[in-house]
Amino acid sequence: MSQHTKEVFYGLYNDEEDLIHAIEEANAQHLDIMDVYTPFPVHGLEKVMHLEESRLHIAGFVFGSLGFFTAFGFMTWVFTRDWPIIFGGKPYWSVPAFIPITFELTVLFAAIGMVVSFYTVCGLGPGVTNPVLDDRITDDKFCIAFETANADLNALKAFFAKTGAGEVHTKTI
Amino acid sequence: MHAPVAPVREPLIEGHKSYHNITEDLCAPTEKAPSLAWIIAFIVSVGTMTFGLFCLAWTVWFGIGSWNLNRTIGWGYDITNFVWWIGIGHAGTLISAVLLLFRQKWRTGVNRAAEAMTIFAVICAGLFPATHTGRPWFDFFMFPYPNTRGPLWVNFNSPLLWDLFAISTYFTVSLLFWYTGLVPDFATVRDRAVGFRKKMYNVLSFGWTGSAKHWQRWEALSLVLAGLATPLVLSVHTIVSFDFATSVIPGWHTTIFPPYFVAGAIFSGFAMVQTLMIITRKILNLQQYITINHIESMNKVILLTGTIVGVAYLTELFIAWYSGYLYEQFAFFNRATGIYWWAYFGMMACNVLSPQIFWVKKYRRSIYIAFLMSIFVNIGMWFERFVIIATTLARDYLPSSWSYYTPTWVEIGIYLGTLGIFFTLYLLFTRLAPVVAVAEVKHILKSAGDQYIGERTKGSQGSEAIHESAH
Incomplete structure (x- = not known):
């Protein structure tokens, strides 16, 4: 759906509780999260991500x-x-x-x-193909993604290392 | 890391599954070549379906005269089967919507298949009213469209028209609810697939990514759809019962019909879910996801609704006697002792007496008894509709027009054909989509997986380590 390609730096966690702690940490460090992807609805995410109630x-x-x-x-x-x-x-x-x-x-x-x-x-529907960061996000990985464009890569790496992300990758979507 | 779950909870996912195990196990049936049992079942179903479609074509070609309906008995197999199938459909919505509102976690093991069953059952049901009109090519007359005859509108005061609206709405809402639940699971299958299957599931999954905001909206949507589907499912069988209750036929003209029909619908629907799930879990190797605890929960619902139906039967009898109305009294006396006494006996034995076996925990948890009982209930509920329809019509006000009804091979063929359609669609569904909702099972893993349930022996000690999972 996106018109421009962008480079995304993302980390994969193995457990939803690690994910929630990581988002709390990201909030504390004022990191600008692009999006969070999970294989199932994780309760508590709306609180740490400050998502408004659906209308x-x-x-x-x-x-x-x-x-x-x-x-x-x-x-x-x-x-x-x-x-x-x-x-x-x-x-x-x-x-x-x-x-x-x-x-x-x-x-x-x-x-x-x-x-x-x-x-x-x-933005979903028949015929829509959205970029998939990692095939395991719909299986058992919990993903936090950052745009690399205006982020400090070293800070992000340190953040992922600190919060226990199993893997980190860069992908252009 | 997380609070252990109270030991009083029965595990709903067995075998110490990880999230990845769940994906593997539940997607496997869509990825492997079909088993021999599946192929045989599919051939039999398609064969039966083909015969049914042949009988339908016969009916359309030669007319309703190929059925054995007569001047006295205007509804026979057609409407009996219609009500039976619609009733079966109700369990799917009940499991997916009502149990969602009640936060019953065991629904996740069976909701997907039960909702699919709803949709297929409504398709089978719809065939009967569509063809029993005799000239199905004029069925579009039932819809209120601007026409050149006035425009002459349909009768919005008729329960038969209410039925059309109820069933169309029910089918549409069930389909939307089911498909929206399937989208994330199609994405899971997509991300494991290659080649043509990847393309196919890419289309089916609507571009799902698993974004946190999408999940939040998805849950909000599911909850409101469940809230809408709950009164809807009650309204559908209420309106089906209005087809009878608003008439002036003794035995039909009763105010008990709506709750009695709804309870009967849930009862027969759960029996059909039970039949399907017991076979499905065995053939697709899903015993760790559709556990004996799920079967026991469904048996409890069958016991409850069967007993409600039994109370309704007895209430009908009492009210007929108490009303002092001769025709009403005769209608019920005739049901129990008249020409179709065997149908009434079958109904009472299968629906009221046999489910009482489920008061015993050992029988509730026996797969063989559960399976046998589910078949009994399906038969009993079919008899109930036959008793209400054919028995009542066979003995109307004028003894000179009393009649008897036996179906022709065409009517039996159409009935078998709908069973064929139902199982053909269900078998295709088991190949194309995960039969158990993958994302929803993952969601309850940490509160219902066997490795997270506290030790049972500590149960009554009230130890501090044991508390309910936060939900």
């Missing part, structure tokens, strides 16, 4: 509301304006009978909207 649930609410009003509004329009029909002697605007479809479309819109939002904000 996806807001998207879910907005899309769900859209589904709610679409379904309820459409059925209301059909049965009171466009083509009113009496079913079983009930009023045209028979609200209880609209509940099931309104509920289903609320859920449908919220789910599709959230999933599409998720892939869009993450």
Whole structure:
């Protein structure tokens, strides 16, 4: 996805607890972490990396509301304006009978909207190929990556050595 | 380094696995050549599926007259099978969504396969309403699209239309939930693959990198989708039960139907998960990930929901008697002692009596009994739907139009065909994707792996070294 190539210096850890301690250390040394990659969601990362809470649930609410009003509004329009029909002697605007479809479309819109939002904000999707720093990141390695462009390589090396990174590599992506 | 886990916890991952072991073990089935057992099962499934598709084509060509439905009994195998398959689908959502909300760690061993099962079961279920209309090429009439006939809209007040919306939504949401869970695991397979498989999994994995922010959003998405899927799954079988409950047929027109159908759906779904998982863990060698503890947990759910269903059966009988309504009383008397008494007996024996064996821990933890019981429950729940549908319709208000129903070979063929479709899709799934959620199992390793569980003998001492893992 990135337009420019950049050189990345990264270290691989063998355990998520080492990773968290390393990030704390990086924060203490004011190192500018590019990104952290893990094979599974590591709880506690959001705290040390100061990640804000995801706002996806807001998207879910907005899309769900859209589904709610679409379904309820459409059925209301059909049965009171466009083509009113009496079913079983009930009023045209028979609200209880609209509940099931309104509920289903609320859920449908919220789910599709959230999933599409998720892939869009993450820059993921069919046909997307993102550079992979190391094939073992999706297996059992925990990775901290720095951009080399404006970093002090010796300081980074010292940092990785101090925090117990198993391996360090440089890669241009 | 980390707090040992309380010894009261049963391990959910056995064999002192490391993260790398988990990757190796769970990706292996997608990387090795298929075993002989898989090939034989696949040939049988495809054969059955082909026969089913032939019977479907026969139905479309010659019309619904090739089924044995008649003026009195308008729903037979078709809707019985539809409700049965939809019910089976429910366990997948229950495991992936409800157990996620309840933070039940054992779900990680079985959720992936159960969700796949949901999707395949809904595909099988959908075939029946689509073809039982008789002219399936007019099925698009069911959708409210702007048409040249007015436009004349569909009846939004009809439970049958609610059903269409419920099942379409259910299928879509289940598919999205399942696929989003699969993306990181496809990335794991991608990073191990070479050549064509690498390209294929590169497309399937959507460019997943494992970035911390992506994981955070992924977890947020999973949680909200679980929150949406939970009421959704309850609504789906509620609406299926409305197909019956909103009618004026004695035996159908009951307010107990929604909870009773939902409990029955979970019950049959767990039985099908159990059947599949017991075979899968054996054939794919996953006994250390789908452990006897998982099987026991599922057996507990089967016992609970089976008992709920049993209470519902008895409540129906009591209410029929207590209502003082002659037709209702006859409907239930007829179910138990009428022409289809054997179906009612099969239902009661398989659904209510046989699961009671699971009160005994030894039987809950026996693989053979669990497997046998899962088959019993599947049969029993099929009978339940048959009892509700065919038995009730066979004896309606007018004795002169009383009738009997036996399926033709075409109807039986379509039913077998859906089993073929289901197992064909499932077998393909075991080859293409990790059957157990790799990332999620890694996530629980340090709280459920056997090497991290405290010594059991120290259990009741309340030793200071033992505390719950922080989650």
